[in-house]
Amino acid sequence: MRSIYQTILEQIRSGSKTVLATVVNTTGSTPQKPGSSALFGEHGLLAGTVGGGMIEGEIQHIAESVLISGASDHFYFNLDSDQGDKGAICGGEAGVLVDADPSLHLAALEGLEHALSISAEGFLLTVVSQKYDQGRSIRRYWINSARSEDLPTGMDQAFKEVVESHLKQALRYGFTKIDLQILPAHQVKMAFLEHIKPMPHLVIVGGGHVGKALAHLGTLLEFEVSVVDDRPEYASREHIPDADHLVVNEIGKALHELEPGTNTYIVIVTRGHSYDGEALRACIGSEAAFIGMIGSKHKVEIMKKQFLEEGWATPEQWSAIHTPIGLPIGSQTVQEIAISIAAQLVKVRSRKKEAYGE
Template identity: 35%
Template sequence: MRNLMRHLTDSLTSGREVLLCRVVATRGSTPQKAGAAMLLTPDGGQIGTLGGGCVEDEVRRKAAGRIGRDGAELYSYVLNHDYAWADGLICGGKMVILAECPRGPGQLAYHQAHLGLLEAGLGFTEAVALDPEKSGASTLGARFLFDHEGAFVASLDGREPAAEIAGRVAPLDQRPRPSESGGVAYLPTMPRIRLIVIGAGHVGQAVAELAARVDFDVWVVDDRPQYANRERLPNARRLIVGPMGIVLRDLDVTPHTYVVIVTRGHGHDQEALQHMAPTVAPYVGLIGSKRKIRLIFDTLLDEGISEEALARVAAPVGLDIGSESVDEIAVSIVAELIARRNLGADAHSARKSALAPRPA
């Protein structure tokens, strides 16, 4: 989404016409959920996706004629047998898509504010009017941005939202899903997760690159500059190189930070876990065999790390998919990270703690 919004704001700044198509509501099983977006250019270019298949093709065909025209239009699709037969999928849901050519005063400022909230990564909510009569908004497609605390930030026409719209913006700490009420679609964007990968070896490199592709804000920590460098990790947001004890002690760990420990050896893993387990990070994962993990846990318990801190560590890290290669291991780890990000702590409710009772 950040890439799409950068292209949109660049186009508006330079005066190039584009068409923005946004999934604003869904019901049932659909190839994309509310919030997905696609940007079309007059030369047939496309950034983003509505899920592909017949629906996306039809939206492209219908919406292309709107480039250069004012106003917005809603397209509604029921994914019935005809779409299922054409795409080879049986979704059985409904998608509502808003298409508009961003033009006129206020558009650039609004979308710059939208991009600013995306870049900040703290989360926000966008409210989109689907029914002006029900919502009290000025036009179809009227939009309002609210920051992570629910404070009004910007609108397309510069007007503040009606009290009913502002009052329905759900707190992000309640993990709201996209919803529709009173003729308005509410599209929350949750805070972006910072992923600290401790260890820049083969597994760390693969995890960092895959995690960056699925929109984690990736930081990589290692004490070896020959491993933690831009040539090997071009998509990491930050590379932190230095003695592990000093670097880990000073790391900025927040409630929106996940940690994956994949260093080159038992001692470094233990040192990293000693620093990371007691932090406020809601997810800490440790690679290794069950025997190695047990030894590390026992040592850290003897050194005063609490059972509570260690009990929440995901160890061995990753979903059990029978991984063998480095890339398969990275897939299993990033899949677990995505599950935790999207589903919350419930994603690990079935995971057994690696902290089994120690022998008497």
């Protein structure tokens, strides 16, 4: 897990105070959609974004005040360009929930952490109530699945049924605000669900120059990054500090043990033809969302012929391989090659999200 929630847990465990801001509703054109979050500490922004520019600047000022007051609240922002030089030009409106003390939700966040550590998914339920004195009271719950038996205990039954009716919607759209209109007298003023799932897993086979550059980009693009190499000096924290996981092992064996699934993106950039072939044999025909291999057109044709003649792959399995890897942007340098591969990964990931209606 590498997300804003991991950063929150790290801050809680270090004893640092933080404020979490989440866009909960928007109308018109806005820089970020509902569900976007930013975490602020005593020295400013720590992780995430609620849109940058004017709105993020204002939220940061609010966070500084909230760190002192300890009062959570819900704020509205008008992003109309008619507000003068300091106004935004989006023309929409946004509501942002500011949570003054995320440490109060430690149990829910640890439940989320555990689920992601075993590659499971679930839902984070946030419930907002009006406080008698000022501000808002915020409670968060971790829900392991969409099954009714996994909903939090001790919750008002009518509200529980409303939450359950929104789980499938959250499963599809990720962030879902819960419609409370059928509970007009209920004390809950706002509630929303976030579908939390493991980040896509980028497996980079080969810790050379391209692998190192791609590991950095993969981290920025919100992949969980593993680098595989049979040379300890190349699959090391000193050489590739951006990787989440470093695997030193025989290449084919390492890929078999990683068990590529539908959320796995494999990039083969080893130091030679034979190692590329070993990696490809270990994953071709798997359920991986993406398999790509670096190489010239000549090299690819030689390898294709060998794989088909030896029966290591069917024509259909070979046609699913992205090789030569990367979008055609005229890349020449190591960094340009890594960017072209990263762009192709984002393209495939986006198409997958669209296919699932995300």
